[in-house]
Amino acid sequence: MLRVHELQKSFGGFMAVTEANLAVDQGEIIAVIGPNGAGKTTLFNLITGQLKPDKGRITFKGQDIAGLPAYRVCRLGISRSFQIVNIFSRLTVFENVQVAVLAYLKRTLNLLRPVKHLAIRETKDILVNFGLMDKADRTSGSLSYGDQKVLEMAIALGNRPELLILDEPTAGMSAEETAGVIKLIHRMTADLGLTILFCEHDMEMVFSISHRIMVMQMGRTIVEGTPDEVKNNPMVQEAYLGGEEE
Amino acid sequence: MEPASNITVTALCQQVLVGLSRTTILFIVSSGLSLVLGVLRIPNIFHGSLYMIGAFLTYSIATYFGGGSIGFWVALILAPAGVALLSLALERGVFSRLYDREHLMLLLFTFAMALVLGDLVKLIWGSDYRSLAAPMILQGSFLVMGLPFPRYSLFLLIVGPVVAFGLWFLTNKTKIGKISRAAAVDMEMVGAVGINVSWVFASVFVIGCFLAGLGGALVAPTQNISQGMGHNIIIEAFLIVIMGGLGNIWGALLGAAIFGLTDSVGILVWPQYAIVFPYLSVVMVLLFRPKGLLKSVW
Amino acid sequence: MSIMGSMSQKRWVWGLALIIVLPALPLFLSRFYLYLLALIAVTGLLATSLNMVLGFGGMYQFHHTVFYGVGAYAAALMLTKTGLTPWLGFITAPFVSAMFGLVMGLICVRLSKLYFGMLQISLGSLVWAIVFRWYSFTGGDDGIHGVPIPDSISSAAGSYYFTLAVTGASLLIMWLMVNSPFGRTFQAVRDNPQRCEAIGVNVKRHQLVGLIIAAFFGGVAGVLFVVVEKSVFPDMMFWTHSLEILIMCLLGGWYTFLGPMLGAAVMVTLRSLVGIYTEYWTMVLGIILMLLIFFLPQGVLGFLLDKLRPDNSAARPEEV
Numbered sequence: 001m002l003r004v005h006e007l008q009k010s011f012g013g014f015m016a017v018t019e020a021n022l023a024v025d026q027g028e029i030i031a032v033i034g035p036n037g038a039g040k041t042t043l044f045n046l047i048t049g050q051l052k053p054d055k056g057r058i059t060f061k062g063q064d065i066a067g068l069p070a071y072r073v074c075r076l077g078i079s080r081s082f083q084i085v086n087i088f089s090r091l092t093v094f095e096n097v098q099v100a101v102l103a104y105l106k107r108t109l110n111l112l113r114p115v116k117h118l119a120i121r122e123t124k125d126i127l128v129n130f131g132l133m134d135k136a137d138r139t140s141g142s143l144s145y146g147d148q149k150v151l152e153m154a155i156a157l158g159n160r161p162e163l164l165i166l167d168e169p170t171a172g173m174s175a176e177e178t179a180g181v182i183k184l185i186h187r188m189t190a191d192l193g194l195t196i197l198f199c200e201h202d203m204e205m206v207f208s209i210s211h212r213i214m215v216m217q218m219g220r221t222i223v224e225g226t227p228d229e230v231k232n233n234p235m236v237q238e239a240y241l242g243g244e245e246e
Numbered sequence: 247m248e249p250a251s252n253i254t255v256t257a258l259c260q261q262v263l264v265g266l267s268r269t270t271i272l273f274i275v276s277s278g279l280s281l282v283l284g285v286l287r288i289p290n291i292f293h294g295s296l297y298m299i300g301a302f303l304t305y306s307i308a309t310y311f312g313g314g315s316i317g318f319w320v321a322l323i324l325a326p327a328g329v330a331l332l333s334l335a336l337e338r339g340v341f342s343r344l345y346d347r348e349h350l351m352l353l354l355f356t357f358a359m360a361l362v363l364g365d366l367v368k369l370i371w372g373s374d375y376r377s378l379a380a381p382m383i384l385q386g387s388f389l390v391m392g393l394p395f396p397r398y399s400l401f402l403l404i405v406g407p408v409v410a411f412g413l414w415f416l417t418n419k420t421k422i423g424k425i426s427r428a429a430a431v432d433m434e435m436v437g438a439v440g441i442n443v444s445w446v447f448a449s450v451f452v453i454g455c456f457l458a459g460l461g462g463a464l465v466a467p468t469q470n471i472s473q474g475m476g477h478n479i480i481i482e483a484f485l486i487v488i489m490g491g492l493g494n495i496w497g498a499l500l501g502a503a504i505f506g507l508t509d510s511v512g513i514l515v516w517p518q519y520a521i522v523f524p525y526l527s528v529v530m531v532l533l534f535r536p537k538g539l540l541k542s543v544w
Numbered sequence: 545m546s547i548m549g550s551m552s553q554k555r556w557v558w559g560l561a562l563i564i565v566l567p568a569l570p571l572f573l574s575r576f577y578l579y580l581l582a583l584i585a586v587t588g589l590l591a592t593s594l595n596m597v598l599g600f601g602g603m604y605q606f607h608h609t610v611f612y613g614v615g616a617y618a619a620a621l622m623l624t625k626t627g628l629t630p631w632l633g634f635i636t637a638p639f640v641s642a643m644f645g646l647v648m649g650l651i652c653v654r655l656s657k658l659y660f661g662m663l664q665i666s667l668g669s670l671v672w673a674i675v676f677r678w679y680s681f682t683g684g685d686d687g688i689h690g691v692p693i694p695d696s697i698s699s700a701a702g703s704y705y706f707t708l709a710v711t712g713a714s715l716l717i718m719w720l721m722v723n724s725p726f727g728r729t730f731q732a733v734r735d736n737p738q739r740c741e742a743i744g745v746n747v748k749r750h751q752l753v754g755l756i757i758a759a760f761f762g763g764v765a766g767v768l769f770v771v772v773e774k775s776v777f778p779d780m781m782f783w784t785h786s787l788e789i790l791i792m793c794l795l796g797g798w799y800t801f802l803g804p805m806l807g808a809a810v811m812v813t814l815r816s817l818v819g820i821y822t823e824y825w826t827m828v829l830g831i832i833l834m835l836l837i838f839f840l841p842q843g844v845l846g847f848l849l850d851k852l853r854p855d856n857s858a859a860r861p862e863e864v
Contacts, residue, residue, distance in 0.1 A: 048742060074744035082742075088735035090799065091728075099732040103744040108729040109753060112720050115728045159744050289658070291787075347837075349658050350604060354794065355837050357787050361830030369824070481669055481783055488662045519677050525670035532663050536655050 001026050001195055002047070002078075002163055007056035007066075009039075009046055016042040018219035020056070024163065024197055029189060031206045032199040034216035040199040041083060043216070044167050048080045049073040060163070074103075079161030083168045085148045089141030093132055093151055096140050098123045100158020123158075130154040130184065146177045153184070157192075164188070166198035170205060178202065182209055207231070257514060260393045265510030266503070267399035270406030271465050273502035276483040277413055277495050278457030284493020285430045285450045288341070289349065291356040293458045294480025295363035300329045300462025301471045302367060305376045308466075315381035322463050329459025330452050337451045342444060364476065373473055380467035398467060405464065409457075413495050416453070426450045430493055485528045491538030500539055504531070566708055570701040578704045579772065584812045585711040586768045591792040591804035592718060593761035598790070599798030600722055601754045602734030604661030607668030608762055608789060610648075613781025615641040615763025617675065620688045620776045630694050634771075638763035644671075645759025649752040665783055676778045687777030691770055698774075707768050714764050715805070721757065722801055730754055791833050797843025806845055 004022035008015075017039040024030050032040050045051040047058055049070035058066040065073055088096050101119040102108050127133045130150050135143060140151055149169065156164060169185075170178040182205060188194045200206050206213065206227075213230045215223040223233050230236055279293045303325035304318075311317030336359065344355060379385070380398045387394035417423035425446050429436045436443055461479075469475075486505050490497025505524045512523035531539060570578055594608040618640040622633030652663050675682045682688070697706040721727050730750055733740045737747045770776060779785065792811050796803030811829075818825050840847055 050738070050742070069746075070738075070741035071744050071746050074742060080742055082739070086736060086739045086742075088732045088739065090735050091731060095728060095732075099729055099740075099745075100743040102725045102729060103740075107725045108745055108750065110725040111757075112717075112724055114720070115723055115725045118725055155739070155743060289662075344837075347841075351837055351841065353606075354787070354791065354833060357791075358830040358833035358837070361826040361833070365824045365827035365830070477782075477784060481665065484662060485666045485669070488659070488666065518679075519674075521673050521677055522670070525666065525673050528666045529670055532666065533651065536659065536663070 001061060002197070003057070003059045004043070004047065005057040005059075007043065007046060007058065008054045009042055009051060010054060015219055017046065017053075019221065020216065020219065021221045021224075022197075022214055023224075024195060026162075026195055027189065027193060028211045029185065029196045029209055030198070031210040031213045032197070032216060033201075033203070033206055033213060034199075038216040039219040040216055041167055042219075044080065044165055044197075044199070047073075048078055048165060074159060074161075077160075077162040078165065079156040079159055079163070080165035081152045081156045081167060081169060083171060085145070085152055087140050087148060087151055087155065089139070091140060092137050093140050093143065094123060094127065094136040096151060097126050097132075097154050097158050100155045101126075104159030126154050126157050129157075129187070131180075146173055149173060149177075150181070150184075153181075157188070161194065163195045163197065166196065168200055169198060170200060170202055178205060185209060256393050258511070260395060261510045261514050262507065263395055263403070264399060265507040266406075267402040267506075268510060269499075269502045269506035270402040270409075271461050272482060272486055272506055273406060273499050274409055274457050274464065275461035275479055276486040276490075276502055277409075277498040278454040278461070279480075279483045280487045280490070280493055280495060280498045281413075281426075281457070282451055282454035283487060285426045286345070286447055287349065287352075288356065288451075289353045289484070290454070291353065291480055292360035292363055292476075293356075293455070293483065294476035294478075295360045295367070296329050296333065296455050296458035296476075297462040297465075297479050298367060298471075298473075298476035299332070299363065300325050300459035301466045301475065302371050302376065302462075303328050303459070304463040304466040305378045305471050306371075308378055313379070315383065318378070318381045318467070321466075325463040326456050326459035329462070330456040333455030334448065334452050337448050341451065342448070345447070360476065360480075364473065368473060376471040378466045378471065384467075402464065409460070410495075410499060417495060422446065422449055482524070485525070489528050489531045489538055491540040491542040493542055494538070494540045497538055497540035497542075567705070570704060575700040578700045580812070580816060582704045582707040582768075582772045584809045585707045586765050586772055587789070587792070587812050588805035588808035589711045589714055589768065590762060590765035591789050591796070591808045592715060592801075593758050593765060594789050595793045595798050595801075595804040596718060596721070596761070597751075597754045597758040598793055599800075599804075600727060600734060601730045601751060602657075602737075603751055603754065604657050605664065605755075605758065606661035606790070607664045607783055607786045608758065609781045609786040610664075610668040610671050611641040611645055611759040611762030612766040612769070613675065613776070613778070614644050614671065615766025616769050616776045616780060617682060617688075617766075618763070619767045619770045620691045621682070623691050623693075623770070624688060630692070634767050637767045638760050641763025641766065642756050642760040645756040645762075646752070648759075649755040653748045653751045653755065665786075668781065668786070669783060672778060672781050672783075675781070682778070685778055687775060689775040691774050691776070693771055693774055697771060703771050706771055710764065710768055714761055718757075718761060719801055726750070726753065788829070791829070791836075794841075794843055795832070795836060797846025797849070799842065800845045800849060803843050803845040807843070810844075 002022070002024040004020055007017055007020040009017040020039065020043050032043065034040055042051065046053045049065070049068050049072065052067045056066065057064065060076055060078060063076065065076065088099065091099070098115070098119055101122045105119060107118060124133065127136055130153065132147070132151060132154060135147065140148065143151065149172070153166065153169060170181050173181065185196060186209065189196060210227060212225060213227055214221055215230060215236050223230055223236050225233070275293070275297055279290060282288055282290050282293070304321040307321035307324050308317035311320050344352060384398045384401050387396050388400065389395070417427060425436060425441055426449070429443060429446055436446070482505060486501035487498055489504065490499070490501030504527050508523040508527045509520060512520040569581065590609070590612050594605055597603040597605045615637045619633045619637035622628060622636060623630050648664065648667055651667065652660050655663055676685050678684065693703070697703050729740070729745055733745065733747050733750055740747050769780070792807035793804040794807070795810060796805065796807030798804070814828070815825055818828050822828070842850060
């Protein structure tokens with residue numbers, strides 16, 4: 001489904017991503033792990049068009065998407081959430097998700113129809129799924145941090161992606177909230193047939209839900225494999241896991 | 247209406263010199279604006295008012311000292327200093343409390359200051375035109391290629407590079423300059439290494455405003471000193487700063503030169519619409535280089 | 545606009561009162577007050593059109609009065625220089641403004657916030673400079689006076705009714721736009737352009753459309769200005785005027801639909817009242833603006849609405 005081949009990106013003189021390779025197939029849950037500054041977020045930004053790669057190929061369902069603007073990438077069926085909360089803080093929770101649905105329906109340049117009656121059912125479905133329905137009318141900026149992170153993901157589902165990219169979905173969450181997110185991810189893959197690519201520092205979560213794991217270090221893919229393979233790989237243990245497990 | 251066809255080389259040279267002396271004023275004012283924009287990120291609209299106040303102060307001080315040559319030289323020092331003092335009071339009293347606000351609010355606040363300062367000038371000096379004679383030594387003209395060239399313009403042509411050098415020295419060779427350049431790039435970093443950012447900001451702000459006052463003082467003998475002069479110069483200065491690259495002193499110099507020359511040479515080509523040429527040059531530059539000619543610090 | 549939701553019942557009462565009272569006013573008021581009301585309507589319409597991009601789109605529209613001036617000049621020139629029916633001029637002028645908006649937008653929207661605003665000021669100043677100098681066509685710094693307005697709307701009451709009707713219709717259309725899918729998306733662009741791109745919204749295109757709409761209604765306000773004043777002059781598109789209109793939006797509250805109209809009403813009234821007592825109006829304006837920025841950055845109407853919704857007021861970010 002998604003193929004990343006020898007991707008490269010530098011900022012000024014700093015190589016953020018030197019050589020990233022990645023393959024994601026339909027229906028998989030793939031995790032990208034690596035120490036801070038390994039280039040995970042940059043990799044995601046390159047895939048979803050927030051940044052343009054210097055070199056390398058990104059294909060999605062056979063189509064070359066490297067360097068496309070973000071909104072075009074999104075329309076092809078790749079959606080994402082952000083590491084920092086990135087919502088529309090002056091809109092209500094309902095409106096936050098509704099805008100995403102409207103964008104999916106290509107209705108956003110419609111000037112005179114009342115928006116009140118548009119995309120209601122689709123929006124409500126998502127809100128119910130994410131347990132945000134009782135907060136639908138609150139200004140999103142007034143939600144708790146945990147709820148904002150959940151809304152962050154809900155927005156990403158507004159345009160019915162096939163591939164969902166989550167950048168540290170549980171960062172800063174309590175154990176309870178994290179469990180909720182894990183449950184959500186399982187449900188999304190089961191019910192909606194979503195493919196998920198995510199990065200996360202919570203190793204317990206990574207190893208419990210991923211089908212495959214890709215390990216990045218200094219902008220490079222160093223290992224890719226099933227959780228067991230990755231766990232037993234000496235390079236990974238040395239570079240990353242070792243310190244934590246001892 | 248129709249463009250003049252009999253442009254002689256000497257007339258052209260003369261207009262270029264006039265344009266370059268105008269460049270000096272524009273450069274001095276816009277480099278101050280650029281400094282404040284680059285380091286403090288404040289689009290300071292009352293920069294133009296300070297320029298006007300500089301000119302009025304020069305008039306008053308020079309008149310107080312008898313209106314002769316000595317009066318002018320004293321005023322040339324005291325007027326910009328007075329403007330700098332005023333700006334220091336404003337920075338400490340008001341602006342230091344607003345730095346965390348958004349650009350738009352800061353812009354509007356400086357506009358509010360411009361409105362108040364404009365009316366204060368009207369209160370103090372009235373709404374009549376004032377004019378001031380240049381000191382004896384700078385009156386009259388030289389002959390340049392058979393055409394008269396005002397001595398005062400020549401004086402400006404000397405002052406321009408001196409100020410430019412001074413600014414270069416200040417920003418590249420002194421501690422405050424280095425700190426402020428670092429602050430322009432990454433303010434938090436400078437704060438993190440234990441430098442008092444607030445103090446740096448105040449100094450930069452005062453230096454920028456001093457330049458506005460200096461520009462006003464220097465322009466005083468060349469034109470009528472009037473209420474509206476702040477409104478025009480500030481837009482010109484903004485355009486120059488954008489054209490040159492926000493926060494870049496050399497960009498301000500380049501922009502000022504383009505602005506000054508298109509204006510003065512434009513008068514030769516098509517007198518009635520000369521005012522349009524500088525604006526047009528800005529638009530052309532920004533069409534092709536939207537971020538300005540030289541590297542912006544932003 | 546969900547902010548207005550809690551007021552919706554009261555709103556209809558107010559609306560009804562306005563519909564009855566405003567048309568009846570010419571029976572009671574002198575020419576001066578009718579003129580003042582018409583001027584408030586024109587200025588309010590201008591401020592509301594600015595707020596379409598400023599408050600609802602988060603764009604730094606620093607030089608909005610260019611479109612106002614272009615609309616006014618287009619109408620005045622068509623009325624004085626051509627033999628066509630004046631009504632054609634009235635209808636064409638806003639489209640001329642919209643065209644200017646399109647051109648300016650194509651040049652400016654690729655830039656980030658502050659650069660956008662600054663480039664707009666430079667382009668606007670260019671337009672101003674041309675109008676200011678082109679004596680043979682625009683009348684230069686004198687402007688054009690004695691524009692022949694059709695008899696039916698040239699009297700004080702006539703121009704009042706015309707202005708009122710056009711302003712009302714324009715406000716209604718803009719209100720529909722704010723509450724359309726475009727309006728909602730535009731507000732999302734204001735809050736977070738990066739996220740908008742990520743959900744498949746072409747941000748630049750929406751900003752361009754917003755700018756054209758704002759320019760169009762700015763042009764409508766310009767036409768109304770010609771009807772009320774029967775003259776045009778370059779100062780109406782000088783940059784300081786643009787900032788004054790911006791202040792009206794701030795005063796009323798730029799996250800509210802009617803805030804700019806309220807701001808315009810307060811400012812236009814104040815200006816004519818203060819003008820009686822002192823020639824230092826701009827100082828008063830400056831002081832009001834400073835107080836606003838320090839104490840009421842969300843504007844009068846914004847402040848009142850926040851008070852009505854206590855659950856949200858605390859969480860609203862301080863910045864614009």
